Amino acid sequence: MKVTAIIPDDLINEAMALSQADTITETLKVALISYIRSQKIKQIGVTIVSEPLEFKYSAQELRDLNRR
Template identity: 70%
Template sequence: MKVTAIIPDNLVQETIELSQASSVTEALKIALVSYIRSQKIKKLGSNILNEPLEFKYSAQELRDLNRK
């Protein structure tokens, strides 16, 4: 998809440097993927806080099962 966006030069330059990308397009792809991943992790964390994980076995029971 082609996109035209007005982004400050210093922001683009810093993104290129931090991502070690060879082009503006590559740097923006890396930045967007990173942003999407962080938002998914944040959402997952929120879901776990609202509905905590429940474990079926205790730590000792798992050790015992693994030793069989």
């Protein structure tokens, strides 16, 4: 997809340096992938807080199972 965006040069230059990308397109791909991943991690965190994980076995029971 082609997109026209007005982004400050200093922001692009810093992103290119940090991502070690050769092109602006590659830099933006890296930035978007990173942003999407961080948002998904936040969503998972919210889900875990609202619905905590429940473990079927205690730590000792797991140790015993692993030793069999």
